[in-house]
Amino acid sequence: MGLIRGAWLLAAALGTGAVDAATLQLGEWPEMHECQSCIPLQFRRLELQLPRTEVGKIFSTGTGGLAIELVPPTGDLKQSTAIFDRTQTHLRDLFGKSGFLRTHNIKTPRDYWDTLGKEPATDDKLLRLVRKAERIDSASSYMRMSRGTLTAYVVQAAEPRDQRIYFVIDGDETYYMLVGPMTPALVNAILANARVVEMP
Amino acid sequence: MAEPSLNDKENVRRLIVDFYKFAAIELSNWNGTVNDGVVSVFTTMYRETVKCSKAFALVPEPPMGPASYFWLSTQLGGASFKRIQGKLSQTCARQAISLYGTDLQLAAMGLSSLRSAKWA
Numbered sequence: 001m002g003l004i005r006g007a008w009l010l011a012a013a014l015g016t017g018a019v020d021a022a023t024l025q026l027g028e029w030p031e032m033h034e035c036q037s038c039i040p041l042q043f044r045r046l047e048l049q050l051p052r053t054e055v056g057k058i059f060s061t062g063t064g065g066l067a068i069e070l071v072p073p074t075g076d077l078k079q080s081t082a083i084f085d086r087t088q089t090h091l092r093d094l095f096g097k098s099g100f101l102r103t104h105n106i107k108t109p110r111d112y113w114d115t116l117g118k119e120p121a122t123d124d125k126l127l128r129l130v131r132k133a134e135r136i137d138s139a140s141s142y143m144r145m146s147r148g149t150l151t152a153y154v155v156q157a158a159e160p161r162d163q164r165i166y167f168v169i170d171g172d173e174t175y176y177m178l179v180g181p182m183t184p185a186l187v188n189a190i191l192a193n194a195r196v197v198e199m200p
Numbered sequence: 201m202a203e204p205s206l207n208d209k210e211n212v213r214r215l216i217v218d219f220y221k222f223a224a225i226e227l228s229n230w231n232g233t234v235n236d237g238v239v240s241v242f243t244t245m246y247r248e249t250v251k252c253s254k255a256f257a258l259v260p261e262p263p264m265g266p267a268s269y270f271w272l273s274t275q276l277g278g279a280s281f282k283r284i285q286g287k288l289s290q291t292c293a294r295q296a297i298s299l300y301g302t303d304l305q306l307a308a309m310g311l312s313s314l315r316s317a318k319w320a
Contacts, residue, residue, distance in 0.1 A: 059291070061252045061289070061291060061292055061295065062254075066248055066252055066292065066295040066296060066299055067295045067298070067299070069291060069295075077290070077291050078224055078290075078294075080291075082294070082295050082298050084295075084298070084299055086299075094303060094306065094312065095311070098311045100311070126311070129306075129309045129311060130306070130311070132229065132305070132309075133229070133302050133305035133306045133309060133311070134302055135229060135302075138229075159226060159228060161225065161226070177298075177299075179298040180298075
């Protein structure tokens with residue numbers, strides 16, 4: 001029942017833009033549940049349980065590849081969801097000269113995603129541009145939910161292929177990004193059993 | 201150091217459009233600006249796609265060092281990219297766009313801090 005309630009709450013929030021599109025909303029994390037038929041996937045310190053109804057195959061492009069792909073049961077790679085990891089060093093490199101991180105006192109990936117959820121002040125052109133580049137300004141919803149040391153930011157983007165979940169782990173420089181045409185059911189399934197584990 | 205020619209800039213702009221088409225990803229949110237940052241980010245996108253596709257010996261590989269308008273324009277511009285795209289993985293191209301697409305937008309807005317492109 002917990003999952004159903006959690007899933008309903010999230011599905012409602014990810015619905016038809018009822019939530020304020022431009023700013024970060026706090027969401028309720030779907031409750032963890034047992035999923036015997038799920039495929040467990042560990043990506044560095046992030047562990048996910050992937051339901052076979054939503055994921056038919058996990059595809060890796062191998063050494064030198066950029067990501068792994070969660071391929072839907074139809075096998076259509078164009079409809080797959082990619083998982084990447086990045087470190088906060090990338091953010092520092094990207095924004096070093098613009099002063100964006102300094103201006104907004106952004107020190108961690110969590111600070112970054114929180115800041116993008118703020119309504120820009122009238123004279124804050126920089127934040128407005130970064131929100132535009134990250135497609136947050138045009139998103140139907142932008143939600144944050146936390147469980148233990150794990151925080152998820154869920155972007156329901158205007159472009160169907162551009163649905164995103166960012167996972168941030170407290171005290172970890174690495175953050176994780178899932179991008180693809182994720183359905184609310186897949187988003188719920190990913191979130192429900194996501195957890196932090198140690199690298200084996 | 202010479203400014204990039206209008207022709208090189210236009211070739212790079214078309215190349216970026218073709219690359220997104222090849223990956224079957226809508227190129228939204230880009231105002232068409234081609235500057236040093238855009239050239240640098242796109243070169244990374246292309247290089248990562250080549251690496252991921254294991255296509256080193258099959259397609260032109262960007263030289264090490266600063267990204268170059270001229271190299272992109274002459275090696276991949278015009279009909280060149282269409283000729284080589286069959287040797288690249290669409291999935292790898294989609295991954296590169298997913299990973300670097302935001303960086304490209306930021307660069308087009310003049311916000312990228314990535315290294316400058318070489319102009320000649």
